[in-house]
Amino acid sequence: MIRLTALAAFFSLLPGFLAADNEAVTAFELDNGMQVIVVEDHRAPVVQHMVWYRAGSADEPKGSSGVAHFLEHLLFKATDKLEAGELSATVARNGGRDNAFTSYDYTAYFQRVAADRLELMMSMESDRMRNIRLTEDNIRTERDVIIEERNQRTENNPSALFGEQMSAAQYLNHRYGVPIIGWMHEMRTLDMQDALSFYETYYAPNNAILVVSGDVTPEDVRRLAEKYYGVIPANPDLPERIRTKEPPQTAERRLIFRDARVAQPYVRRSYLAPERDPGDQKAAAALTILAEILGGGTTSYLANALQFDEPIATYSGAFYRGVSLDDTTFTILAVPRSGISLQEAEDAMDAALVDFLVDGVDAEQLERIKLQIRADQIYARDDVDRIANRYGQALASGLTVEDVQAWPDVLEAVTAEDIVQVARDVFDIRASVTGWLMREEVTQ
Amino acid sequence: MIRFALSMMMVLAIAVPAHAEVKIQEVTSDSGLTAWLVEDHSIPFVALEIRFRGGASLDAPGKRGAINLMTALLEEGAGDMNARAFARAGEALATSFGFDVGDDSLSVSARFLTENKDASVALLRAALVMPRFDDEAIERVRGQVLANISAEAKDPNDIASRTFDQIAFGDHPYASSPSGTEQSVSALTRDDLVAAHRAVMARDRIYIGAVGDITPEELTALVDDLLDALPAEGAPMPPAAEVTIPGGITVVPFDTPQSVALFGHSGMAQEDPDFFTASVLNQVLGGGSFESRLMEEVREKRGLTYGVYSYLVPKDLAAIYLGSVSSANDRIAEAIEVIRAEWAKAAAEGVTQAELDDAKTYMTGAYPLRFDGNGPIARIMVGMQMLGLPTDYIATRNERVEAVTLGDVRRVAAELLDPEGLHFVVVGQPAGLQSTPAN
Numbered sequence: 009m010i011r012l013t014a015l016a017a018f019f020s021l022l023p024g025f026l027a028a029d030n031e032a033v034t035a036f037e038l039d040n041g042m043q044v045i046v047v048e049d050h051r052a053p054v055v056q057h058m059v060w061y062r063a064g065s066a067d068e069p070k071g072s073s074g075v076a077h078f079l080e081h082l083l084f085k086a087t088d089k090l091e092a093g094e095l096s097a098t099v100a101r102n103g104g105r106d107n108a109f110t111s112y113d114y115t116a117y118f119q120r121v122a123a124d125r126l127e128l129m130m131s132m133e134s135d136r137m138r139n140i141r142l143t144e145d146n147i148r149t150e151r152d153v154i155i156e157e158r159n160q161r162t163e164n165n166p167s168a169l170f171g172e173q174m175s176a177a178q179y180l181n182h183r184y185g186v187p188i189i190g191w192m193h194e195m196r197t198l199d200m201q202d203a204l205s206f207y208e209t210y211y212a213p214n215n216a217i218l219v220v221s222g223d224v225t226p227e228d229v230r231r232l233a234e235k236y237y238g239v240i241p242a243n244p245d246l247p248e249r250i251r252t253k254e255p256p257q258t259a260e261r262r263l264i265f266r267d268a269r270v271a272q273p274y275v276r277r278s279y280l281a282p283e284r285d286p287g288d289q290k291a292a293a294a295l296t297i298l299a300e301i302l303g304g305g306t307t308s309y310l311a312n313a314l315q316f317d318e319p320i321a322t323y324s325g326a327f328y329r330g331v332s333l334d335d336t337t338f339t340i341l342a343v344p345r346s347g348i349s350l351q352e353a354e355d356a357m358d359a360a361l362v363d364f365l366v367d368g369v370d371a372e373q374l375e376r377i378k379l380q381i382r383a384d385q386i387y388a389r390d391d392v393d394r395i396a397n398r399y400g401q402a403l404a405s406g407l408t409v410e411d412v413q414a415w416p417d418v419l420e421a422v423t424a425e426d427i428v429q430v431a432r433d434v435f436d437i438r439a440s441v442t443g444w445l446m447r448e449e450v451t452q
Numbered sequence: 453m454i455r456f457a458l459s460m461m462m463v464l465a466i467a468v469p470a471h472a473e474v475k476i477q478e479v480t481s482d483s484g485l486t487a488w489l490v491e492d493h494s495i496p497f498v499a500l501e502i503r504f505r506g507g508a509s510l511d512a513p514g515k516r517g518a519i520n521l522m523t524a525l526l527e528e529g530a531g532d533m534n535a536r537a538f539a540r541a542g543e544a545l546a547t548s549f550g551f552d553v554g555d556d557s558l559s560v561s562a563r564f565l566t567e568n569k570d571a572s573v574a575l576l577r578a579a580l581v582m583p584r585f586d587d588e589a590i591e592r593v594r595g596q597v598l599a600n601i602s603a604e605a606k607d608p609n610d611i612a613s614r615t616f617d618q619i620a621f622g623d624h625p626y627a628s629s630p631s632g633t634e635q636s637v638s639a640l641t642r643d644d645l646v647a648a649h650r651a652v653m654a655r656d657r658i659y660i661g662a663v664g665d666i667t668p669e670e671l672t673a674l675v676d677d678l679l680d681a682l683p684a685e686g687a688p689m690p691p692a693a694e695v696t697i698p699g700g701i702t703v704v705p706f707d708t709p710q711s712v713a714l715f716g717h718s719g720m721a722q723e724d725p726d727f728f729t730a731s732v733l734n735q736v737l738g739g740g741s742f743e744s745r746l747m748e749e750v751r752e753k754r755g756l757t758y759g760v761y762s763y764l765v766p767k768d769l770a771a772i773y774l775g776s777v778s779s780a781n782d783r784i785a786e787a788i789e790v791i792r793a794e795w796a797k798a799a800a801e802g803v804t805q806a807e808l809d810d811a812k813t814y815m816t817g818a819y820p821l822r823f824d825g826n827g828p829i830a831r832i833m834v835g836m837q838m839l840g841l842p843t844d845y846i847a848t849r850n851e852r853v854e855a856v857t858l859g860d861v862r863r864v865a866a867e868l869l870d871p872e873g874l875h876f877v878v879v880g881q882p883a884g885l886q887s888t889p890a891n
Contacts, residue, residue, distance in 0.1 A: 051494065052473075054821050084742070093752065096742040101810050103817010105741070122817060152755025159710035160758050160778050164608060268707060271606040272599050306528075306539035315592060316536065322599045345595050376543040383546030383565055389495050390825045 033399070034226035035409045038233060040242040041214030045399045045409070046229045047221035049392040055222035056393045057129040058118040059137070060400040062217075063210035065190070066112040066183035066251060066333070072202045074190020077110040078154055079203045083117065084108075085146045087139040092146065095132045102128065112184055113333045114404035120393070123223035127232050134236040137211055147200050155196070158189050166267035170276075170445045177261045177441045178278050178337060181252050212243030217403045221396035249406075251334055254280065257439035268448040272322075274343040275354045280439040283332040284415075286408050292330040293418040294430040295338055300377050301369060301427065302326035302340065307376075310340065313360035320348055320356045333406045338434050350444045361435055369424035381419050474823055476833060476843040481672040483680055487660035488833040488843065489671050492826065496566040498664035499826035501834045502679075505657040507557040508630030509769070510687045511648070516625075517632015518640050518648040521590075521597055523553040525645065528589040531578035535589050538579070547572040549579065555626055556768040557838070558652050563827065566665045573674055580653065581681045585645050594637060601631050608712040608879040612776075615704055615877045616714045620772055624693035654686030655679060661833035663826040693770035699873040700888030701788075711784040711880025712776075715791065717873045719773035722766040722839055728852045729860040730764055730868055735811040736803045736861075737794065737869075738762030738775055743810065745798070749790050750777065756787040773868065785884040792871050799869035802862030816850040 032048035065076045085092040099106040104121030119129045162168040172187050179185030189195070218237060220229050257280055284292040302309045303326025314321035323343040329336050340361075344353035388395055402412045477489045508519045527542075527549060528535040542549065545568040550561040560580065564572035604610035614629060621627035631637070658679060662671050695718045720730045731739075738746040738761050750760045762775035779787040803811075823829050823846075836845055878885055 051492070052820070052824055054824055093742060093748075097810070100741045100743050100814045101817075103814055103819075103821065105818065105821075120821060122820065149753070149755040153751055153758055156710070156756070156779060156783075157758035159780055163709045164712070164778075269606050271603040307536060307543060312536070316588075319592070319595075322595050343599065346598075372540075376540065380543060380546045386495060386497055386565060387563065390497070390499075390827070393824075 033395070033409075033413075036226070036230065038213065038238045040238060040240060042233070042237050043217045043403060044229065044233055045217065045219045045396070045403070046224060046226045047219070047392045047396045047399070048224065048226075049221065049389070050223050053123045053223050054120065055123040055126050055129075055220060055224055056118060056120045056396055057126060057133065058116055058219040058396060058400055059133050060114050060116040060217040060219065060404045061210055062113070062215050062249065062404050063115055063206070064111050064113040064404075065186065065188040067210065067249070068183065068186075068206065071194060072198060072206075073186045074154065074188075074195040075198055075202045075206050076115055077189055078151070078195070078198050079206050080108045080110045080115050080117075081150050081154060082142055082146060082203055083136050083140060085143075085150070086141045087136050088141060089135050089139065090132065095136065098128070098132065104129075110188055112188060113406075114401065116400060116404070126220070126224060126228075127236075130232050130236040134240060137213070137216070137237070138240055140207065142200055142203065144200065147198075147203070151195070151198055154189065155192070158192060158195065162187070162189065163192075166265070166269045167445065169267065170265040170443060173263055173265055174276065174278055174441050174443045177263055177443075178280065180254060180257065182254050182334060183251065184334065184336075209243075209245075209247065212246060213237055213240045214242035215246050217400055219396045219400040221392040249333070254335055260437045261441045262443075263441065264444045264446060266446045266448045270445055270447045272343055273350055273444065273446050274341060275350050275357065275442065275444050276339060276341040277354075277357070277440055277442045278337040278339045279434050279436065281328065281336050281338040281434045283334065283336040283405075284330045284402075284407060284411065286406060286411055289330075289411060289415060289418045290422075290426070291430050291433075293415070294422050294426040295328045295434065296330050296419065297374070297377055297422050298427050298431055299326040299328040299338065301373060302364065304377070307373065309364050310342070310357070310360055313363065314342055314353075314356055318356065319345055320353055321345060324357070331401050331405045331407070350446065354442065354444075361431075365428060365431060365435075369427050371424065374424055374427075378420060381416060385416060474829060474846055476846070477668055478843055479668045479672050481675045483676050485655065485658060485660065485675050485679060486837075487662060487671055487675050488837060489661075489666070489668060490663045490829055490833070491667065492663060493665045495826070496665050497826070498564055498566065498569065498662060498666045499830045500560075500562040500564075501661045501827070501830035502560040502562075503659045503834050503838065504558040504652050504654070504686075505556065505659070505768070505838060506652050506686065506689055507555055508553050509555055509625040509690050510651045511625060511630075511632075512644075512651070512687075515636065515640065515644050515648070516628055517597065517630070517637040518644045519558070519652055520553055520630045520632065521594060521637065521640060522583075522585075522645045522648040522652075523551050523558055524593050524597065525585055525589055526551045526579045526583050528593055529584035529586045531582045531584075533578070534584070534586060535592075538575070541575055545572050545575065547575065549576055551579075553630060553652075555630060559834075561827065561831070569666075569670075569674075573678055577678050577681075580678065583649065585642050587642070590642060590645065594640070597631060597637055598634060601629070601634055601637065604629065604631070608706055608708055611704055611706060612712050612714040612877050612879045615702060615879070616716065616774075616875070619702065619875060619877070620695055620697050620716070621693045621770065622696065624769070625690055626693050626767065626770060650683060651687035654683045656685045658682075659834045659837040661830040661837070663830045663833075690769060695770050695772060697772070697873065697875050699870070699875055701876045701878060701885060703882060703885055703887045704877065704879045705881065706879045708880055709781060710778050711781050711878050711882045712778045713784060713788060713876050713878045714774065714776050715788075715874050715876040716765075716772050716774035717870050717875065719764050719766060719771035720868060721771045726860070726864050726867075727764075727766070729856045729864045732808065732811050732815065732853065732856045733798070733803065733861050733865050733868070734762055734764055734773075735815060736807045737798050739811075741814065745794050746775070746777075746791060749794055750787050754786070754790065756783050756790070760787070760791070781881045782883045784878060784880065784882045788876055788878075788885070792874060795869055795874060796871035798865050799871055800866075802858065802865045805858055808856070808858055808861060812853055812856070815853050819850060
């Protein structure tokens with residue numbers, strides 16, 4: 009099957025099935041409140057060192073959208089002990105690579121390097137948790153860089169611009185409606201004070217998770233973590249993570265985004281959906297499997313209805329992102345074949361959902377999906393960095409180690425009835441946004 | 453105090469680079485196929501990588517896109533299974549197959565559990581040897597390919613690549629997209645796909661790597677089982693491409709806020725004795741890290757871009773040296789000016805001893821980190837075979853990097869880097885840039 013290049017971004021949202029059995033995972037906490045996760049794999053002398061902060065774009069103050077991501081860039085500048093760029097240069101000189109990323113609920117920094125360099129990584133990463141030293145020149149230049157990043161990722165990509173409008177319409181009162189990279193007009197105003205204020209508030213050991221994976225032992229990680237991170241005092245003023253809540257969503261929203269650069273029009277619908285909550289992951293597990301049943305490739309319900317039984321769509325899909333601090337979304341999408349209108353594609357997609365609720369879950373398909381979940385617990389052991397990412401992401405998004413480890417069992421326990429019930433609950437048109445991405449109409 | 457501790461640690465660390473312990477066995481099947489194997493029984497699964505040399509460049513005249521479409525159809529029905537039955541069978545085994553094709557090879561990446569080995573191999577065999585090319589599947593996947601082709605026509609990065617390839621490769625297959633054009637793909641018939649399968653999937657061009665829970669005996673049996681029924685010979689390889697890239701600028705007008713630029717000139721073949729020197733030179737100039745000269749000058753100092761990179765592109769039938777950058781329409785001209793100046797500076801002066809040392813420690817230290825899973829190791833082994841490298845290459849590779857001297861880099865920089873010969877393809881509405889007249 010050919011994957012549509014224009015939609016490549018969606019695939020990165022596919023829910024990874026989580027695994028817990030046979031993973032050599034150790035969890036503990038430092039005295040200052042910093043959580044530590046160690047995932048062992050001694051097959052190759054490699055280590056990945058990550059620090060996750062429970063601070064993402066949804067934690068930003070109003071009017072400063074993009075500051076979480078801006079600060080992420082600025083953490084590669086000088087500290088008391090390191091020159092600007094010296095951290096990355098040191099990692100590179102040691103044959104490693106480093107980077108960072110920002111999402112709605114977290115910001116994370118990582119290095120991948122030979123296992124015997126772990127101490128060096130910790131000494132530098134712990135240093136920039138408290139000691140960055142910024143200049144006005146850093147602010148000006150790096151602001152230009154993030155603006156070019158927005159140009160590259162978003163302004164040059166009509167599908168990304170459309171996605172921003174969809175999210176903004178989906179969330180009436182929550183920061184998930186604001187893009188992670190920020191709105192351009194607010195990014196242009198970000199200054200030193202914005203960056204430092206976010207840094208002082210959120211960058212502290214009691215708001216961070218250390219995740220080390222690879223050729224390490226928990227004992228060594230504990231010793232080093234206590235030496236480098238354990239000496240940093242907790243921030244007693246760390247604010248509780250309380251976000252604005254969505255009011256009841258009572259009006260179906262529809263939007264049309266037109267752009268001359270659109271090659272492949274499509275229709276996309278998102279529904280507000282529950283996320284994985286600590287101790288309460290059942291609905292999210294059913295939604296995770298529902299996305300697989302509806303949109304997981306050639307054997308999925310939407311593919312059958314829209315690509316095989318009727319030649320309506322070139323591509324169809326369903327996406328659900330369960331790891332999230334607050335209400336998330338469940339998205340379905342159809343790319344019509346040439347000669348099929350967006351209205352026809354949308355109607356066919358809606359008809360398929362109605363049929364699915366009548367037909368229910370194909371027992372054999374559900375069994376195949378569960379088999380793959382079990383198999384993935386074997387395959388996952390070949391990629392401990394992926395396991396490490398899972399823990400970092402989950403712990404930064406309000407889940408616990410126990411939740412992560414229970415997840416495969418929660419998935420395994422999902423029944424056909426659970427899936428149909430959760431579909432009925434979530435496919436509420438009043439809590440939805442339907443968007444059409446279209447070519448610009450040419451007028452004479 | 454702590455600064456001192458840091459430098460001490462760095463010295464120690466550099467002195468002992470990590471070593472990748474990858475024990476490669478070469479095995480030969482009864483039918484004479486060679487495969488490389490790394491046995492690792494710690495996780496009960498196998499990663500298998502198979503490549504057929506020639507790839508999409510073996511498209512017959514007038515049939516551009518046939519091999520790409522054929523490759524996409526391998527998992528869309530095989531043996532007695534239609535597309536959906538084939539997909540269900542794969543899911544029921546928790547096995548996964550990836551089929552991909554590029555300018556130089558068609559690749560098959562498979563992963564299966566030990567307990568499902570035989571059934572998985574039987575399923576993969578059906579896809580490789582008995583693809584059905586059902587009319588329904590052809591039309592469905594053709595629609596997907598045509599959608600991709602129309603998307604590429606509106607993507608500034610794809611437009612830049614296509615334009616650059618046309619300038620660089622003239623009438624060679626490398627000059628056009630392996631996907632084909634709307635016209636060529638629309639005209640493809642089932643017979644064309646059968647011919648494409650025969651042209652590229654033959655036993656005289658196979659390279660195989662396997663990693664995981666499998667013994668040499670099991671692998672040789674598997675290889676014959678899987679590939680025995682393929683034809684002995686495929687289509688002849690195309691000739692080498694003549695690379696003639698004139699220096700200058702080609703602006704492709706496209707209404708978008710940020711211009712995308714692709715630039716380059718002729719490069720260096722991987723077999724060239726100076727290839728390691730060129731790789732070290734490129735690491736310093738624009739090789740992917742935050743520390744490269746291009747990143748420092750264009751991003752870190754001036755904030756002109758989110759990323760700027762250069763890379764050697766040694767294809768089987770041509771070698772070019774490419775780079776890429778994206779900047780707002782009113783800033784791209786300055787980015788290009790800075791890049792050309794850096795190219796000229798490196799051509800004239802080479803690199804410094806410190807830069808050479810840093811590049812070497814990076815490249816030698818990063819090398820073992822690539823061997824980080826069964827799938828990656830299988831892919832690396834197939835790549836090595838296609839380059840004609842010996843099984844003990846991994847152990848000697850870092851010595852070759854270490855052997856590069858400052859004088860080597862200076863000499864190769866002067867020979868390879870041609871600031872005036874760089875051609876920039878710029879897609880966007882760049883302020884202050886115009887296409888140079890064609891020569």
